[in-house]
Amino acid sequence: MILALVIGALVTGAVYLLLQKDRLRVIIGFVLLSHAVNLLFFAAGGIDRRGEPLGSDPDPAVTADPLPQAFVLTAIVIAFAITIYLLVLAVTGSPDEDADAEGAPADAKDAPAVAKGAPVDDPRTPDRKEVDR
């Protein structure tokens, strides 16, 4: 029950942050969302059995399910890599080219305007700026 409530709280926070205009908040929203999914994996594996799945003859009645843990480890690595890349993208280029370009496909337009620099010119103009790598 507590696990379900924590997942719910994380998703709530994530949805709120994803709908923000600020890029950093969106990224933190993704961090929360991936934590929520990781906890969901633990919930899927069952949390009543807590014994370590190690040793020569572990008793399946008390040992924890190792598969969700392996899943979560993999998922953490992937989410971490993409979060770092998102942070790089957040500081590359000009501060605010396009309101729609950030956030999930959710309606970024309806999000309250966060204090930001004035919008610069239309991104469609081929602004030759060096973004090598």
Add this chain to the structure above:
Amino acid sequence: MTSTLLPLFVAVPLLAAGVAAFAGRRYRWPSVLLLVVLGALTAGSAALVAVTSGGAVFAAALGGWPGGVAIPFVADVFSALVMTVASGLTLVSCWFALVSGTGRHPLFAPLVLVLISGVNGALLTADLFNLFVFIEVMLLPSYGLLVLARKGTGTLRSVVGSRLYVTFNLFVSTVFLAGVALVYGTAGTVNLAELSAAAAESDLTAAAVAVCLFALAMKAAVVPVHGWLARAYPSTSPAVTAMFSALHTKVAIYAIYRIYAVVFEGDEQWLWIGVALFSATMVVGVLGAIGETRMRSILAFHMVSQIGYILLGVALFTPLGLAAGIFYLLHHMIVKSSLFLSAGAIETRYGTDVLSDLRNRVGREPVLTVVFGVAALSLAGLPPFSGFFAKLMLITGAVEAGQVAAAVIALVVSLITLMSMLKIFNAVFAPTVTGSFRREDRLVAETPPTSLRLVAPGAVLAAVTLALGLGAQGLFDLATVAAAGLIDTTDYVKAVLP
């Protein structure tokens, strides 16, 4: 023997990527390595088509664990066909990338090699979690390729497109992962073969797999979640757009076909959702293209529309409908890449793909006109090109399955597609007036045409669509075998769980 070789489709490009990453600042030998590996993958996948064409299924259980625990790699004629076309198109796109300059970057070869390794893995795996991992392996290098440019040639637009693309894909991947967690919680396994027919046994598992399917549909750019594709794809370099159009959404489409066939066994109860969504995708995609003013944006919206056609095959779930959908998938990958490559040739030569800028600037382009015209007519579905056969079979299948409304929509959308192609054609290729007395017109007419080296990759693919149109029966027979494998999944399940 064939089974044990399957993991090589993932391992070889990964290994080559590792080797190519040591290139430092050079790009020549990694490029050669890239082309050789892609050629070998294409040949290997074609050989796989040959051995599976009778309906045989090969499976490898990696790690020596028993079936159900081991990491499963499975190949049947469906996955082999998609893999062949995907590797072949990546090869052609890389050829164009090297000619046009995008590929002359030391990181281009390693990134593409990891990308194709992820694509092959996603097409071969029979495990939902591994599917997630391989899709991520495919996406991570894509994020790099989106902004990859030689020093001083990158554009701000590609960063904006990349932001949208990365955020969207991270979100959808997380939703997919949540779906996998729910599947594990309700069914206790994520192995596709063990999940076979699980939807009929448990409503909870069906709902959990539906979460995965909806996430995959978002990745395939099904309406209403199509805006990301139409905005992110045109923002990168033309060669990369062509490559992505052949790979990313198509992997998601393949997974939808596979998962719905194995887990739901084509349950008729839910097919109406597919018919409604995919018909809407056809219409919205083609209407979205009307308002666009750039060549590649128009083509990207048409891609959304065509995805509706491809997925209509799985929403019909009849032998003819599935075979038509698979044929359409292969035809579409080839034609779309050809169109993007032709548009890329124009863009590389004249520096823009905005239609109003290109009007009265493009000189006489006899070869490119024919190449673009062939691919455009094939996209719209005119004989004798492969698009005609694909549409004919799909519409016949829809009428046979009783989905007359979807068939009518498909016909009307084809007409609008044709008009949209004419819009590009009129703006870019038609207006050169040779006999005009105006000095500007004469100057434009005397502009030397785009070099044949840039036109050749698109021309090869245009020739393929013509060949597939004239010899459609051969490929359609293979698609029929693939469709039979989706309708009766016992062989697939038996191969994974011996």
